[in-house]
Amino acid sequence: MKLIRTQDAVGHVLCHDMTQIIPGQYKDARFRKGHVVREEDIPVLLSMGKENLYVWEMVPGMVHENDAAQRLCALCENEHMVRGQVKEGKLELSAAIDGLFRVDTARLREINLLEDIMIATRHGGRAVRKGDKLCGTRVIPLVVEEEKLRRAEEIGGDSPLLELLPWKLKTAAVIATGSEVAKGLIEDAFTPVVARKLAEYGIEVTWTNKPGDDMARITEEILNAREAGVDMILCTGGMSVDPDDRTPGAIKASGAEIVTYGAPVLPGAMFLLGYFADGTPVMGLPGCVMYAGRTIFDLVLPRAAAGVAVTREEIAALGEGGLCLGCGVCTFPNCGFGV
Numbered sequence: 001m002k003l004i005r006t007q008d009a010v011g012h013v014l015c016h017d018m019t020q021i022i023p024g025q026y027k028d029a030r031f032r033k034g035h036v037v038r039e040e041d042i043p044v045l046l047s048m049g050k051e052n053l054y055v056w057e058m059v060p061g062m063v064h065e066n067d068a069a070q071r072l073c074a075l076c077e078n079e080h081m082v083r084g085q086v087k088e089g090k091l092e093l094s095a096a097i098d099g100l101f102r103v104d105t106a107r108l109r110e111i112n113l114l115e116d117i118m119i120a121t122r123h124g125g126r127a128v129r130k131g132d133k134l135c136g137t138r139v140i141p142l143v144v145e146e147e148k149l150r151r152a153e154e155i156g157g158d159s160p161l162l163e164l165l166p167w168k169l170k171t172a173a174v175i176a177t178g179s180e181v182a183k184g185l186i187e188d189a190f191t192p193v194v195a196r197k198l199a200e201y202g203i204e205v206t207w208t209n210k211p212g213d214d215m216a217r218i219t220e221e222i223l224n225a226r227e228a229g230v231d232m233i234l235c236t237g238g239m240s241v242d243p244d245d246r247t248p249g250a251i252k253a254s255g256a257e258i259v260t261y262g263a264p265v266l267p268g269a270m271f272l273l274g275y276f277a278d279g280t281p282v283m284g285l286p287g288c289v290m291y292a293g294r295t296i297f298d299l300v301l302p303r304a305a306a307g308v309a310v311t312r313e314e315i316a317a318l319g320e321g322g323l324c325l326g327c328g329v330c331t332f333p334n335c336g337f338g339v
Contacts, residue, residue, distance in 0.1 A: 001054045001143060006045050009037040012055040016065060016142050017088045020048050029088065033066060054142060062143045065089035071149050072119055072137035075111070075156035080164040081134060090138045094131055095164055098202075100306035101128045102163040111152045111161075116140045121162065123339050125314075127201070127302040134162060168307035169232050172198055173207035173225035175218065177238040177247050182212035190236040190290045197297065201305035206230060213238065218250035222282065226254075232281050232304060239270040239286040247284045248272055256282045260312050264319030265338070268296025273310060281309075293330045296322075299338040 001015050013036055020030035030044065031037075037045075037053070045053070063071075069091040073083060077093055084092045095101070103124030111119060121135040128134065139148075174191045181188050188210065195205045207228050211217040218235065225233045238247035248261050256274035261284075263271045272284030281304050289297045299318060303310050321339040 001056065003052055003054055006042060006051055006053050009045075009053050009055060010039050010042070012037050012053070015054050015056045018045065018048065018050060019088060020044075033064075061146050063139075063146050063149055065139050065142050065144070068139040068144050068149055069137045072117065072139070072152060073135075075153065076119060076121075076135050076137065076160055076162045078160035078162050078164060080166065081162070089142070090136055092136045093134045093162070095128045095134055096130060097164065097166055098127070098129050099167060100165045100302050100308060101126055101134060102165065102308075104159075104161045104163075107155055107157070108161050110155050114148055114152055114155075116144050116148055117152050119161070125299075125303065125338075126333050127305075128164070134164070165306040165308065167202050167305045169201070169203055169305050171206045171230045172203050172232040172234060173209075173228065173230040174205050175221050175225065175233070175235045176208065176210050177213060177218055177235060178210075179212045181237075182210045190285075190287075193290050194234055194236060194285065194297075197301060201301065203232065203305060213246055215246035215250045215253065218246060219253045222250060222254040222256075226276060226280060230280075233283070235282070235284045236290070237285070237287055239272065239284050251282055251284055254282070259310065260315050263296050263315050263322070265296040265299065265322035265324075267292040267294075267324060268299075271296045271300075273300065273315070275309065279307075279309065292324070293326075294324055294332045294337060298332065 014031055014033060016033050017029035018031040021027045066086045066089055069086055069089055073091045077083060080097045081093045082096050101124055103121050108119060111117060116139050119135060119137050174194055176188045176191050180186045191208060198205060207225050207230050209221045211221045222233055235247045235251060251272060251274055252258055256276050258274040261272045263269060267288035268286060270286035274282045285297055289295050300310055318338055321336050324337045
C-alpha cells in the first residue's frame with residue numbers, strides 16, 4: 001500500500017472497502033476494494049472524511065486483510081458451518097444446524113497471542129441454533145506479513161479450531177422418586193419440566209416410572225430403563241442428605257460409574273452424573289431443576305445430547321460462572337451462567 005492525497009487518487013485502485021455512514025439511513029461500503037477512483041468520486045470521498053487514501057502497492061511477503069481473513073477462517077471452519085462473505089476485512093462463520101458448539105481454547109488463545117491476528121468466537125460448550133454466528137476472523141492492519149499467517153496456520157495444525165456436533169441422543173427415561181409421588185399424594189410436577197427441557201434437543205421421554213423412596217426399587221427401575229434401550233436415564237429428586245433420599249445410592253448400585261456427586265454450580269450443587277459401560281448417561285437431578293429457571297442440568301444437557309462424555313474436570317471448571325444471578329428477565333444462554 002501507499003498513502004496518497006484523495007485529490008490525487010483518480011485512476012488508482014482502492015485496497016480496502018470504504019464505508020459511508022449516514023445516521024439513520026445508511027451504513028455500508030460505498031466503494032469496494034478494487035474500485036478505480038474516478039473524478040466524480042473525489043467529492044464523495046471527501047464528504048466521508050477521507051482526505052487521504054491507501055491504494056495498492058503490493059510488496060512481496062504481505063497479504064491483504066481480506067485474503068488473511070479467509071486463511072484464518074479456514075483454520076476454524078468445520079462440518080455443519082457456513083462461511084459468509086468477506087466484508088471490510090472481516091469474515092464470519094455461522095451454524096448450518098442445531099448442535100453443540102465446541103472450541104479448542106488452548107490453540108485459539110495461542111493464535112490470538114500473535115501480533116496483528118485475531119479470531120473471536122462465541123463461548124464453547126453451549127447449544128447453538130441454525131443460523132447463529134460462531135466466529136469472526138480478521139487481521140488488525142490492512143495488510144499483514146505472510147510469516148504471521150504461516151505461524152497461525154502452524155498452530156492451527158491439521159484439525160479445525162471449532163466443532164459443531166449435531167444432537168445424537170433421541171430417547172430418555174425419567175424415574176420420578178419420592179413416596180409422596182408414588183402414592184399419588186402430590187402430582188409429579190418434575191417429569192413435565194424435564195420433558196420440556198429434553199424436547200429442546202429433540203429428545204423424547206419414552207419410559208417413566210415412580211418407584212417411591214425404596215433404594216432397591218429405584219435401582220431396579222434404572223436397570224429396567226436401561227433394558228428398554230433408552231439413550232439417557234434421569235432420576236428426579238431424592239438427591240439431598242435426608243434419610244429418605246436414596247437416589248445417589250440407587251444409581252451407584254445400578255453399576256454406573258459415578259463421574260461426580262456434587263457440582264460447583266448454584267442452583268444444582270446436589271447433581272449426580274454417571275455412565276454405564278456402554279456410554280449411556282445416568283443423572284440424578286436435584287429438586288431445583290423442577291422450580292429454578294436454569295440449573296446445572298441446562299449446562300450438562302447440551303453436551304449429553306450431542307453424545308459427548310462429560311468429565312469430572314469439566315464439571316469442576318463450571319465453578320467460575322457457575323453462580324446463576326437469578327436475573328429478573330432470564331436471557332440464558334446469552335449470559336454468564338456456566339461460562
